[in-house]
Amino acid sequence: MATLLMVESWLRSTGHSLPPLIRRLGHDYVLLTKDPALYPDSSSGTRHPVRGNASEIVRADTNDPDAVSAASRAVASRRRIDGVLTTCDYYLPTVATIAHELGLPGAPPDVLHTATRKHRVRQALDAAGLPNVGFAVADSYDAARDAAASLGYPLVAKPVDLNSGTSVQRVDDDAALKDAFHEITAEAHNTRGQARERVVLLERLVEGAEVSVEAIARDGETTIVGITDKSLAGPPAFVESGHMFPADLPAADVADAEAYVRDVLAALDYRHGLSHTELRLTSDGPRLIEINPRQAGGYIFDLLRLVTGVHPLEQLVRLSLGQPPREHEATDVGSAAVFFVISPRPGTVVGVAGTGALDVDPDVVRWQLSVPARAGLPRSNDAYLGHVVVSSASRADARAKAEATVGSLRLRFADGTHARPLGVPSVEALVGAPVHS
Missing domain, CATH: 3.30.470.20 (ATP-grasp fold, B domain)
Structure with a gap:
């Protein structure tokens, strides 16, 4: 049996699936959280799975690098810790830092700091000479308006450091841009209380089918699990209304998408971990929408489990422990x-x-x-x-x-x-x- 250190979690979806899965795999975990009340009991009184399955709960300020580092070292000094993980995007760099400090498997912290910031990913693609979309980063509305004049409408406005498509929206003119800028930069902190980068990423709107490529990297070797198709509810936001795995695509599109994602991961030096990379399949080839250095959300992990016979969250556990991914099974x-x-x-x-x-x-x-x-x-x-x-x-x-x-x-x-x-x-x-x- 191995013991994992779980640094926070999402409340739903993976937050309900991963904790009991860790138990079924024969392992246990210590929950490191700034507040156990973040994971409330259900209306019927059932403990939230994140708390209910933990062998121990340690309270520490997970938003303070020094505090979370000290708490992690303290846990590791009195019991064996074999791996560190989270399902929450906002703590991926923290997990990478803890794993590095404890000498455990994981991606380098600097890689995660880049991969979890949308504008830094765009910059990395440009530096690697990969096909990209026109973009700009603005820290004021005047700068955003100047960038929009250069890029040309329509554009997509995004926060650089939020998740779940929050505040991502199409803008077609200066008035919409002004509204988007103020919405995106309004909050100083994210939902977990972390300080935000209050800037706006502007990208040229690209047309084409939207898909995501699910992959696993270990020791620098990337395995493509498959491609998921995605449907959107409609403008101006980009709310996902559904997914299907595997995507029903021509073989040439599959090959192009997989090759492009391998290049994107290489540009980020992402050599260890799950990834969920969203693309648009344009007439000029695949173009990046965004990359997530984690398992797919939106219940895509359930779709992969049904088709491949292997739960992506089990792969997350295995990678966290330095184990090779499980092979797919016939279903x-x-x-x-x-x-x-x-x-x-x-x-x-x-x-x-x-x-x-x-x-x-x-x-x-x-x-x-x-x-x-x-x-x-x-x-x-x-x-x-x-x-x-x-x-x-x-x-x-x-x-x-x-x-x-x-x-x-x-x-x-x-x-x-x-x-x-x-x-x-x-x-x-x-x-x-x-x-x-």
Whole structure:
């Protein structure tokens, strides 16, 4: 049995999946957190998995480099620590630093400091001479307006250091740019209380299908696990409405995307860890949207598990312990998809009609809804009211099945009105959509 040091975690998704998985693999972990209350009990009184599965909880200011370093060394001085990990983007550089200090497996801290800042990744691609999109970094609205005049609209405005698509938006003119700049730079700290870089990354908008490439690097050798296709709910934000694995792409597009991602990872010197790299497949070839030096979120890790037979979070544990990744296993699942339930308008959603059919649908692997809930306009991937995961023996039709399943639901609002979830194709489109096998 190995003992891991877990430095914070996401609350949902991987935060629910990783802790019990560590136990099932025969290991335990010490949770290092600034506040255990970040991981609250459920309404029924069940302990949050992050706290409930920990063999020990150590409280330390995980946002203070000196404090977290001292706490980590103190834990390692009284019990064996075999690896360090997190599922939370904001603590990836911290984990890399702790692993380096304790002599444990992990990517170099400077690599993670680059890979978790969107503008530094763009700069690294330019330095390596890789295909890139035009971009600029602005620390004032005047600088942003000057950059926009040089780059030309339409543009995408992004924070350089947030996650889940937060505040990422299309801007088509100076007025929209001004609103975006002030929104992106308004908060001095992220949701975990860490000081932010209050600058805006502007990028030329590129057109093309959006995909993500899932990969594993160990000892400098990169293995491509596969490619996930992605659907978006619609402008001006870039909220993801669903995913399918594997993506149904021509072989040439697959080869181009995989080769490009290998080059991107090499430009960052990313030689150890999972990665989730988002691309647009443009008419001029793949172009980077952003890279995440971690496992895929948005339940993509579940899709990979269903198709490949291996859980990406198990691979995270193995890499943290210096072990080689597990080989994929044969499954009877050709494709798997998740589609998210998103309100099409602001309001209080008090119920969802049509859920009874989900329990008897043999293609539905799992579904979850969190209602009643107050819904706003979707501005990030935190806008989800729930999700449905679907599998198929066919390699290409899980997405259509997931969309049709979510499209059969009706959201019921407190004012008595009903609406279909956002981002679901029309019934006519679903019925007429070809299914490739």
